[in-house]
Amino acid sequence: MGIIEAKDLVHEYYRRDEEGNVESIETAVDHVNLSVQPGQFISILGHNGSGKSTLAKHINALLLPTEGTLLVDGKDTSVEANELSIRKNAGMVFQNPDNQIIASVVEEDVGFGPENIGVPTEEIWTRVEKALKSVGMWEYRTHSPNRLSGGQKQRVAIAGVMAMEPKCIILDEPTAMLDPDGRKEVIKTAHELNRTKGVTIILITHYMEEVVDSDYVYVMEKGSVVMKGTPREIFSQVDALKQYRLDVPQVTLLADELRKAGMDIPAGILTREELLEALCH
Amino acid sequence: MLKDITLGQYYPVDSVVHRLDPRVKLFGTLMYVICLFVADHVAGFALMTVVLATVIFLSKVPFSYMVRGLKAIVLLLVIAGAFNLFLTPGEAAFTLWKISVSWAGIKSALLMVFRMTYLIIGTSIMTLTTTPNQLTDGLEKSLRLLNYIHVPVHEIAMMMSIALRFIPILIEETDKIMKAQMARGADFEKKGLVNKAKAMVPLLVPLFVSAFRRANDLALAMEARCYHGGEGRTKMKPLHYRRIDAVAYVAILFVFAASIAVAILY
Structure with missing residues (x-):
């Protein structure tokens, strides 16, 4: 069984008027089935309002399913007693780096999670050191978070989650507020953690370039999963992607147009190098 | 304009005062404030001046940095001093036009200014030396x-x-x-x-x-x-008392006792 198993997951937001009567119901997540194996790097792609962030918040038990079940590491998120152990095992990194750093010194912020779950003092220090080194922010441990760049802040936030030694990390649009350099920095860090520490990563994003190296991709639209497969399978369906208002990477787009124009190029080109290879043959 | 707001400003140097446990400093500040309000004689002034000077010296924070905090309250000091000076009834020391200034007025004005200045400097030592x-x-x-x-x-x-x-x-x-x-x-x-x-x-x-x-x-x-x-x-960073904290506690209590004694004696 996988580390995350969603079965017919439904989440509805109720919009209420002033008396508390339900005005309208919005289905943000609609019968989603998801299965993630330990150690995988999963991406969930979707346009704004596709329900991908709502889905992410379920994995951390910040939201509870209206219908269906979600098991994280074999534990049902809707059982209240499981809450802490689920949050410990499935760490979450949010979009705005400023709003998720709690302490005014980097190392203290990374220590916040372990403090909450009652780790003894000496072990907190070893965990903080390990976590900061794993994201390459050890030299900044005594700095104030206010003086760091966006990408660095996000790496501190990832370290803060790593210090709790989770089995999986959910990155909820971690790069949406960063510049291109910061974006690369964060995605690279996520891949490194996945490769070297074996942490399962679930990356939620609307930038298609970021999902190229994932093991498996889900595309969401209006609350349901509309496409799933390896990046290559997904990227070979350029027209479908355009229909879901996703920006297909330029290389893929160019390759697709060339193929349509009759050139002998395989579908689902992901990188510039691949296109070059295909063109030169 | 907004950059000037420096709430809870910390002055990062390594000194004995910086290394003290924050609880000691909190307790010390409280005792210091009580002492200030107990003192109402020159001897009391002198004692507090010696204490303050010693702590400032030990803290390694430049004196000018501390005085900077006073700038904001200069106006307040002047007003409070003036009120005490002119509105305290008693034997007239001298008369300016129709306003007379009493000896008691001069004394209470001086006391007021002394207390407020020392209060600001003393408490700012705590925030300057403690994160x-x-x-x-x-x-x-x-x-x-x-x-x-x-x-x-x-x-x-x-x-x-x-x-x-x-x-x-x-x-x-x-x-x-x-x-x-x-x-x-x-x-x-x-x-x-x-x-x-x-x-x-x-x-x-x-x-x-x-x-x-x-x-x-x-x-x-x-x-x-x-x-x-x-x-x-x-x-992650639990507070532990060390020997230096015990020494500081003894010193604080000693100063406290001394200032009470001075207040009783004079």
Whole structure:
């Protein structure tokens, strides 16, 4: 069984008027089935309002399913007693780096999670050191978070989650507020953690370039999963992607147009190098 | 203008005072304030001056840095001094036109100015030598007893440290909003109190909205990282008393006793 198993997951937001009567119901997540194996790097792609962030918040038990079940590491998120152990095992990194750093010194912020779950003092220090080194922010441990760049802040936030030694990390649009350099920095860090520490990563994003190296991709639209497969399978369906208002990477787009124009190029080109290879043959 | 706000400013050098446990410093400051109000004689002045000078010397914080904090209250000092000087009844020392100044007035004015100046300098030593986090940790531990009467000490300390963390962020945001509103024609330089107050509206409304949004995000992020109140929480940097803290406690109590003795003797 996988580390995350969603079965017919439904989440509805109720919009209420002033008396508390339900005005309208919005289905943000609609019968989603998801299965993630330990150690995988999963991406969930979707346009704004596709329900991908709502889905992410379920994995951390910040939201509870209206219908269906979600098991994280074999534990049902809707059982209240499981809450802490689920949050410990499935760490979450949010979009705005400023709003998720709690302490005014980097190392203290990374220590916040372990403090909450009652780790003894000496072990907190070893965990903080390990976590900061794993994201390459050890030299900044005594700095104030206010003086760091966006990408660095996000790496501190990832370290803060790593210090709790989770089995999986959910990155909820971690790069949406960063510049291109910061974006690369964060995605690279996520891949490194996945490769070297074996942490399962679930990356939620609307930038298609970021999902190229994932093991498996889900595309969401209006609350349901509309496409799933390896990046290559997904990227070979350029027209479908355009229909879901996703920006297909330029290389893929160019390759697709060339193929349509009759050139002998395989579908689902992901990188510039691949296109070059295909063109030169 | 906004860059000048330096709340809870910390002066990072390594000194004996910096290394003291925050609880000692809190206790010391409290005792110091009591001593100031007990002292009402030159001997008392002298004692407090010696104590203050010693602590300043030990803290390695430049004196000029401390006096900077006084600038803000100069006007307050002048007004308070003047009131005491002219409005205290008693035997007239000299008379200016129709206003007479009494000996008692001179004494109480001097006392007032002395107390306020020393109060500001003394308490600023604490904030200058203690990081905000140490300070809240110290408060949390010292006020632990209040837990028994259901005062949420941990929550208050957590709120304080989060507030301190967000001050620079909100200041930056205020700056940004100000510029954005100025770009759209808002005038923050208008004369007059009413106009100034009116000009604040387009600044404060977006600031509050964004502060609430941030608070919401932060609460979510804290929850996601297993925060569930003070129960079962361990400390990354727990407070431990060392020998130097015991020495400091003895010294504080000694000064306290001495100042009481001076007050009784004279």
